[in-house]
Amino acid sequence: MNNMIPENEKALFILKNEGEMTLKEMAKELAVTTEGARFQLLKLANEGFVKSESRSEGRGRPKQIWSLTEQGHAKFPDTHSGLTVKLIEKIRENLGEEALDKIIASTGKDNAEKYQKQITAHDDLEEKIKKLATARSKEGYMANYEKQDDGSYLLVENHCPICAAAKICQGFCKAELQTFKTVLGEDLKIKRVNHILAGAHRCAYKIEA
Structure with a gap:
């Protein structure tokens, strides 16, 4: 991961490169606890950059899937x-x-x-x-x-x-x-x-x- 990216924007960079993912997967990518990843994602969600949706995959509890919003994609430059x-x-x-x-x-x-x-x-x-x-x-x-x-x-x-x-x-x-x-x-x-x-x-x- 690029160390020049601000700490609070690394989740955006990961979602842009990897696509949607669960909280657990994001925590692994960020090398933080799930609580740490949740804190970052909720902050970005409040700013309108990411969103989450509940998705059922067979039995068990639904998974919370995180992805970029249109505003989140717009953080990456669209040249002129x-x-x-x-x-x-x-x-x-x-x-x-x-x-x-x-x-x-x-x-x-x-x-x-x-x-x-x-x-x-x-x-x-x-x-x-x-x-x-x-x-x-x-x-x-x-x-x-x-x-x-x-x-x-x-x-x-x-x-x-x-x-x-x-x-x-x-x-x-x-x-x-x-x-x-x-x-x-x-x-x-x-x-x-x-x-x-x-x-x-x-x-x-x-x-x-």
């Missing part, structure tokens, strides 16, 4: 969201949808070229994914990757710094997928398996040869 949304609306209004698609595609091409400069021809697939995740993290996507038991990889983005723009124009999400294919290899099978805009707490892409 207001200006970006306004620009998209103006381009669509004055130039049309086709012009907007061309601009997004051109931006995706620029991003691909930027990432390709950081990846060498000698890198294997895992090294390519690692470097791509590092580059995306620097841009605010809180990215990492996981190797799966079946030999595939999962590229995970725990935050979307352009979420406001993506909500009104999903061409950004389409371009992102194409950018990954261009950078990692057109012959790879890359599929989005989690999507923030669909209600997931993260975006995740399964990558397999």
Whole structure:
């Protein structure tokens, strides 16, 4: 865990990265007692950043599940969201949808070229994914990757710094997928398996040869 994060915000960072969890799981992540974790979560709930819901899973007492609210997600930056949304609306209004698609595609091409400069021809697939995740993290996507038991990889983005723009124009999400294919290899099978805009707490892409 990043030690630069203020003590009272570590629970927010954990929920952003890991998704919803129980009080006991949060206590383990924070390395505190359940009472200590409860104190932090209740404080954040009073401030409107987290919420809890009671969920039954078979027999036994219902579990209390904690997650971020919309206000909690907003604690993580959405790069120049207001200006970006306004620009998209103006381009669509004055130039049309086709012009907007061309601009997004051109931006995706620029991003691909930027990432390709950081990846060498000698890198294997895992090294390519690692470097791509590092580059995306620097841009605010809180990215990492996981190797799966079946030999595939999962590229995970725990935050979307352009979420406001993506909500009104999903061409950004389409371009992102194409950018990954261009950078990692057109012959790879890359599929989005989690999507923030669909209600997931993260975006995740399964990558397999």
